[in-house]
Amino acid sequence: MSRSVLVSGGCGFIGSHLVDRLLLRADLGKLVVVDNLWTGVQQNIEHINDPRLSLEVQDAESFASHQRFDEIMHLASPASPSWYMREPVRTIKANIGGALNLLTLLKPGGRFCFTSTSEVYGDPLVSPQPESYRGSVDCIGPRSSYDESKRCTEALLFESQRISGLDVRVARLFNTYGPRTRIDDGRAISNFISQALTTGILTVYGDGLQSRSWGYVEDIVDGLERFFWRDNISYRGTLNIGNDCEVSVLEIANFVCSLVPGSRVEHHPPAPQDPTNRCPDLTLARRVLPDWGAKVSYQEGVRLTLEWFREQVSEWRSANMESSAVPAMRPVSGA
Template identity: 45%
Template sequence: MTIASKRIVVTGGAGFLGSHLCELLLAQGHEVLCIDNFFSSTRRGLAHLLEHPRFELQRHDVTWPLYVETDEIYNLACPASPVHYQHDPVQTTKTSVHGAINMLGLAKRLGAKILQASTSEVYGDPAVHPQVEEYWGNVNPIGPRSCYDEGKRCAETLFFDYHRQHQLRIKVVRIFNTYGPRMHPNDGRVVSNFIVQALRGDDITVFGDGAQTRSFCYVSDLIDGLHRMMQSADDITGPINLGNPEECTMRELAELIITLVGSTSKVVTRPLPIDDPRQRRPDISKARALLGWSPSIPMREGLAKTIDYFDTLLANPSMAGAIGR
């Protein structure tokens, strides 16, 4: 069956997830307008797409209104790693809140369908495990991570208010830890940190006692989930968790990466950052039931692909700017 070509906007399209999403949409025959202000990414992350006849790149900050024509909007714009979103916390909040208002306004004007890339961070340091979408969370509203956590929570509020007040077609997904090629080596995320440290033979830095847990989803699985959500029936608004329900401790992840790399690195500990969640694991029952989605890439396979990517990257430092953050 042929899929009708659409004009699709991807905000934050030069970033880690955005670049992979742009690729998928182009492969399906759509026209893609990538919007990014390059605060935490670069044009080089999209170098392989710039000459594509159905791809367009526009430098724009979503905290300002955007005037384009589109059928669908994927709103991914916002720094997603602590290193970047804590660098300018006021701008991070503005990106989540003002950005959501501007993209919702665009969707309202055009009658377009719009998807919000929310985050598992809306659950804070959860008192419910695994996290279900009905859980309201345990978030510090005034801590150093609050600019991101509360910004995303407010964006969800805006999406559902536009849906109730203006009958806007919305989709909200809560993304759990995702990894894969094109992560930036210095973005502060645990998978990229551990892999780069292991490849260099440096000590691997684990915070706290390493017993805190995360669940890691390979990027191709996550992008498939985003696309399925956008294509789902209009009455499926979310929020819906997207992530891998397999949970591991930070120490287990470090030791697995050391093994896969064949590294001589040692695990060392550092104090736990403020408000760092102790547990993170999605309940994906809704994604399975409503979207027919669940991750398919095992962690060892996904890590091996990611290690290969970083190994090539570190061997060619000039490529370091060619990846989304």
């Protein structure tokens, strides 16, 4: 049976990698990407030449279609604080408005997949964070548009599961990095790399001892692929997907400096409500997705990402000969 799939946010960083994986499916008949190109870029899927794929440049919350889909994967949302903090209302609309609208495009019995976030745990008082942890989110704080709209979209989906038996897959993604991150994304690894390649000054917020579990995008998308369609899964709750090896922001910055001669770290005041730690408890993930785990070390992942960013910066420079300033330099805030 040929399957029709919709991916919102399919031109984004993680979305475009997921699109690559989806097109490897023999049972996929049609893949519609809905993306308003707010943080996503069309270039992320330009390498694809597949008649099954089409792009609709529209908001997830207002996309209309006569088609109905077997599977919908809702990834449309900025994920970087420096992006969602600038447009919080739009962020809330993308997440909840997007889910409410896309649910109307799902065939009866279809599957709805959603990329939630470790931000539902806020600044956690428990580490590592199991799925059952209720979180410590300031619901009126500067990160609340993202955190609360992800939480509320989870509520919407699981309540729909409870009331009408909706087939729901909700992954809580932890920090993810890798090729196709925007140069001006603003989160730590991509920021350090683009800064190293341009100004040479890596901005670390606070002392840099706040830790993160950095997941390389291929590892993360492996997990998503298995959870969303490849494995036969009976588990119906939320699932943490991330790397559980914690590394401090400063260690990453120093490692990037070691790869780019002449670059150095500069400390800036802490970002507002930047969590002090974030690490997935993967007990459940290991049970639901046997043998899955993050396999790429941060050293390897950062090298691969650096390589990709070098190409981007060099392309950008040759396209903009008059200036060597790349757009990564806007103020950013936290990982």
